[in-house]
Amino acid sequence: MKALRWHGKGDIRCETVPDPEIEHPRDAIIKVTSCAICGSDLHLYNHFMPGMKKGDIVGHEFMGEVVEVGQDAKSALKVGDRVVVPFTIICGECDQCKRGNFSVCERTNRNAELAATAFGHTTAGLFGYTHLTGGYPGGQAEYVRVPYADKTHIKIPDGLTDEQVLFLGDIFPTGWQAAVQCDIEPTDTVAIWGAGPVGQMAIRSALLLGAKQVIAIDRLPERLSMAKAGGAITINFEEESVIERLNELTNGKGPEKCIDSVGLESHVSMNHPDTLLDRAKQTVMLESDRPHVLREMMYVCRPAGVLSVPGVYGGLVDKIPFGAVMNKGLTIRTGQTHVNRWTDDLLRRIQEGQIDPSFVITHTVGLEQGPEMYETFRDKKDGCIKVVLKP
Amino acid sequence: MAHHRNRRSAQMSRESADALARGLGWFSIALGAVEVFGGKGVARWLGMEQNEKLLRAYGVREIMTGVGILASRDPTPWIWGRVAGDALDLATLGKGLADPNAERDRVIMATGAVAGVTVLDIICANALTGQPPQSRQLRWDYSDRSGLPKPAMQMRGAASDFQAPRDMRIPDALRPYTQPQGNEFPRPSM
Numbered sequence: 001m002k003a004l005r006w007h008g009k010g011d012i013r014c015e016t017v018p019d020p021e022i023e024h025p026r027d028a029i030i031k032v033t034s035c036a037i038c039g040s041d042l043h044l045y046n047h048f049m050p051g052m053k054k055g056d057i058v059g060h061e062f063m064g065e066v067v068e069v070g071q072d073a074k075s076a077l078k079v080g081d082r083v084v085v086p087f088t089i090i091c092g093e094c095d096q097c098k099r100g101n102f103s104v105c106e107r108t109n110r111n112a113e114l115a116a117t118a119f120g121h122t123t124a125g126l127f128g129y130t131h132l133t134g135g136y137p138g139g140q141a142e143y144v145r146v147p148y149a150d151k152t153h154i155k156i157p158d159g160l161t162d163e164q165v166l167f168l169g170d171i172f173p174t175g176w177q178a179a180v181q182c183d184i185e186p187t188d189t190v191a192i193w194g195a196g197p198v199g200q201m202a203i204r205s206a207l208l209l210g211a212k213q214v215i216a217i218d219r220l221p222e223r224l225s226m227a228k229a230g231g232a233i234t235i236n237f238e239e240e241s242v243i244e245r246l247n248e249l250t251n252g253k254g255p256e257k258c259i260d261s262v263g264l265e266s267h268v269s270m271n272h273p274d275t276l277l278d279r280a281k282q283t284v285m286l287e288s289d290r291p292h293v294l295r296e297m298m299y300v301c302r303p304a305g306v307l308s309v310p311g312v313y314g315g316l317v318d319k320i321p322f323g324a325v326m327n328k329g330l331t332i333r334t335g336q337t338h339v340n341r342w343t344d345d346l347l348r349r350i351q352e353g354q355i356d357p358s359f360v361i362t363h364t365v366g367l368e369q370g371p372e373m374y375e376t377f378r379d380k381k382d383g384c385i386k387v388v389l390k391p
Numbered sequence: 392m393a394h395h396r397n398r399r400s401a402q403m404s405r406e407s408a409d410a411l412a413r414g415l416g417w418f419s420i421a422l423g424a425v426e427v428f429g430g431k432g433v434a435r436w437l438g439m440e441q442n443e444k445l446l447r448a449y450g451v452r453e454i455m456t457g458v459g460i461l462a463s464r465d466p467t468p469w470i471w472g473r474v475a476g477d478a479l480d481l482a483t484l485g486k487g488l489a490d491p492n493a494e495r496d497r498v499i500m501a502t503g504a505v506a507g508v509t510v511l512d513i514i515c516a517n518a519l520t521g522q523p524p525q526s527r528q529l530r531w532d533y534s535d536r537s538g539l540p541k542p543a544m545q546m547r548g549a550a551s552d553f554q555a556p557r558d559m560r561i562p563d564a565l566r567p568y569t570q571p572q573g574n575e576f577p578r579p580s581m
């Protein structure tokens with residue numbers, strides 16, 4: 001079959017590899033009908049995440065048709081079922097899964113020891129996302145083996161297009177959880193850094209959950225135009241002072257809730273001198289991430305407010321104003337998304353027409369064009385916001 | 392409001408750019424002095440003896456730009472002058488690379504150093520000119536892509552049937568805004 005494989009920084013290739021096979025009775029094999037490139041994939045593409053090996057199949061946003069089911073998954077799945085696969089692999093039985101903390105499932109990471117060395121404890125296995133999270137082959141491919149398939153799936157009823165439901169596997173619940181973690185009240189201003197796909201979903205989620213005011217921060221006019229369409233007031237951080245504007249819009253008190261949907265690759269520019277220093281430190285391995293957005297949120301957030309961090313961080317960050325966090329009594333909530341915790345509810349909202357997440361798609365191409373699309377998406381060329389690949 | 396929105400970010404970059412410019416000014420003077428007074432030695436070290444005169448001339452150029460940067464109120468044109476000068480230096484060193492008599496390793500080292508300074512010069516010049524390096528026009532307009540069935544403002548609160556799970560609610564003590572104060576948590580005494 002054809003699959004997109006990582007070969008190093010900026011080097012993704014579409015290559016022929018052996019088809020996956022059932023390896024365990026709880027496995028299923030999925031024939032992929034649609035998959036997408038995520039901002040998280042860019043962290044691999046730019047080689048900021050450790051733990052990739054040459055030849056790894058990437059991709060963690062995918063859906064398709066079940067073509068083979070292992071003995072122990074047969075009670076839950078049958079050949080022909082149409083499923084979206086969550087990017088977090090879940091067992092459904094461990095302590096964490098029982099609490100709905102699916103992204104920290106204790107069983108599905110087959111490199112649990114490696115993960116525990118890096119993070120103190122293991123987290124869930126993920127598709128196509130480094131050997132720290134199990135080294136499972138990803139979904140930018142024609143076929144995928146889904147481990148723990150009896151739990152790791154979202155069944156899709158007829159009558160919905162791939163485009164409407166594909167994002168249930170990652171970015172829609174990610175934006176949703178980002179907003180839910182803010183525990184939004186009708187008086188709240190929610191400020192959202194990053195108007196990429198995750199930011200766009202967070203903007204709409206915050207609106208639907210009743211925020212008084214949603215503010216989106218980015219520098220790309222096309223992304224800001226899409227943010228505005230979702231009801232956000234926009235700030236272009238290359239043209240205006242983020243802190244000044246946020247204070248202006250909140251009578252000098254700052255936003256109650258702040259969401260970081262940027263993560264470890266904050267834009268490097270003279271306007272944000274700290275990012276120049278972070279970039280230099282990254283080069284000489286003194287720091288792994290560029291936490292500009294975290295610093296800004298901690299500084300501008302209203303006392304007793306909440307910071308919600310769906311943006312991915314990989315390791316160590318410097319110059320974090322923790323004094324501001326402590327003295328202002330801020331709450332920080334973060335994590336990879338507990339996808340299946342939200343998907344029944346979100347699927348219903350899509351079916352009822354409350355939201356159609358396909359609005360974010362700007363490019364749809366064949367899998368073979370995947371490598372060039374990584375470049376287009378990374379460089380924000382051609383108005384690219386979200387790429388869907390059709391194997 | 393529109394005019395003062397720009398103030399903070401523009402001022403910050405202007406300040407750091409000015410500091411960088413001053414640094415580059417002193418660097419110019421120091422480098423120029425070495426080229427003028429030690430021109431012979433530098434040319435010999437590079438194995439490019441025949442370029443000794445040229446090197447001294449470049450040194451004079453460096454000193455002039457350096458003084459220009461430090462003495463003028465607006466160093467912008469002088470920094471752009473440095474960028475142009477870097478291009479000249481790189482071209483000369485490029486010629487040296489092709490020269491079989493030149494000390495290749497040393498020429499490569501010098502080229503690397505000049506390239507590094509060039510990057511700084513360009514960053515500085517850009518910031519001083521006040522143009523964000525990648526400022527972009529709205530070429531792709533997605534203002535019709537809401538993903539919502541009605542105008543956004545009419546969708547506010549449409550999902551308020553959603554109950555935040557207990558583990559994601561903010562601590563009650565930090566909920567001073569609109570929540571009714573029940574008996575199940577300590578009430579603030581006011």
Ligand SMILES: NC(=O)c1ccc[n+]([C@@H]2O[C@H](COP(=O)([O-])OP(=O)(O)OC[C@H]3O[C@@H](n4cnc5c(N)ncnc54)[C@H](O)[C@@H]3O)[C@@H](O)[C@H]2O)c1
Pocket residue numbers: 038039040041042043170171174193194195196197198199217218219220223237261262263264265266267292293309310311312313335336337385
């Ligand atoms: N928690 C999860 O489970 C989860 C799931 C999916 C994605 N993510 C993460 O969410 C983040 C965003 O993903 P995406 O797909 O939207 O990526 P993206 O790269 O398309 O979007 C990031 C956006 O942030 C903007 N940005 C950069 N620096 C900024 C700054 N200083 N201030 C404001 N905006 C800035 C960029 O211009 C870009 O539009 C990534 O870190 C990704 O890894 C997390």
Ligand SMILES: [Zn+2]
Pocket residue numbers: 038039040041060061087170171
């Ligand atoms: Zn993702």
Ligand SMILES: [Zn+2]
Pocket residue numbers: 090091092093094095096097098104105106107108
């Ligand atoms: Zn589990």
